[in-house]
Amino acid sequence: MTQNFVHELTWRGMIHDLMPGTEAQLQRERTAGYIGFDPTADSLHIGNLVQIMTLVHFQRCGHKPIALVGGATGMVGDPSGKSAERNLLSEEVLRHNQGCVKVQLERFLDFSPGPGQAEMVNNYDWFKEIRFLDFIRDVGKHLTVNYMMAKDSVQNRLESGLSFTEFSYQLVQGYDFYWLYKNKGCRIQMGGSDQWGNIVTGTELIRRKDGGEAFALTTPLIKKADGSKFGKTEQGNVWLDAARTSPYQFYQYWMNTSDEDAASFIRIFTDLPKEQIDNLIMEHQKAPHLRSLQQELSKQIMIRVHSRQDLEAARQASQILFGNSVTEDLSRLDENTLLAVMEGVPVVHVSHDSIVAAATVTDLLSETTKGSIFPSKGEARRMIQAGGVSINKIKVSDPQQKPGFALLHDRYLLVQKGKKNYHLIVADKG
């Protein structure tokens, strides 16, 4: 094999657990391996990125990645890590979601014909034909309830209760593995550490039903150094879909990675070689203020998930919003560029007259803008007094100041609340 996959993941800090013999199998021959994705939404989010990258590395090391979109398992619901049974989705919604997810995965994996060609499968395709009696006879027979009960995912739910549907989940997923083993020669299943139990059910099923040997590898749960959840912001998940999370916001999420996290994230979320990453980390240690790690991290991911153009736009926007730019830089931008730069910044439309009519900045930022920037005058005033508000890059210091600001292109005001929060006021005429 071109590269040792297990070594590759090890130095990247992406291995939580693996079954004995996994490495030997992967070194021996080109191996097909799969990871399942939940089609619970019509877009993947960056919480799925670890698994996607696992497949990317898998393929780069010469193996054949299979991405399973869980149309069938999505209909059942995995109890792992869930405190309550989740709502089941209709087949129609699941189909739609699968289609969207597929498009996103195509940006990461190489689906072009070849020996290590990536493949996408949908377990609904084989499950829809299976009848209940066949399933409990051919699959259920091989595993005892005692075995299934021993899983953590089940144990954790015994107190609060779990439905038979959820309980059967591991069998359904286990059968996926078996089916892929039989029909696609798939020998290894990967996933997050919470999937270990489900994966092992699969290898067990393969062993008992067929006497075959299959393997498991799990990745650790990604946590941020400050203990907060990875991939979440105030606004919720960070999605890959530009319609859900704008490329600018997406870029900012990665740019805001703390130093501590950046060193581990760049190993996990990019496919840069070890040497280059080591250099980057050294460079970053020498000159941390350049934020080279965060720069490279966001660059790599932006290009993969969005595009070079989006990266450039996000960089330009960030440069203006966070760089040392001043009013002159802002007013130099032509209208289209300005709007492009502001892509992803919350916009509030008000009439041109009401801006003129506002008695003070405080009124402008609260009442006139209908509370979208500050919900109350008091809050606006406090923030201004604390020095946290700038308009068109000029700090506002007096809450009573008249809002005689020059509108950019006679239409726009860029309001900055603190260091990282921007709002664009658009003055509509007539």
Next chain:
RNA sequence: GGGGGGAUACUCAAGCGGCCAACGAGGACAGACUGUAAAUCUGUUGACUUAUGUCUUCACAGGUUCGAAUCCUGUUCCCCCCA
């Protein structure tokens, strides 16, 4: 069914007749320092207001009182103990 305890702002948690828009902690936001990091320090954190001013809040509905988050009555929900 009997007995006891509880419900306070984003969360936890004081307060038990006026000095309470309500101690404290956490969180959040902002400022300083920096590097759009982390740590630290400072400030803000019901609304309106220039304000020592006004208004709306302490589960819900009534009541006592000059005055209630605090006392009384009823309602709802939670916890504990005994059956």
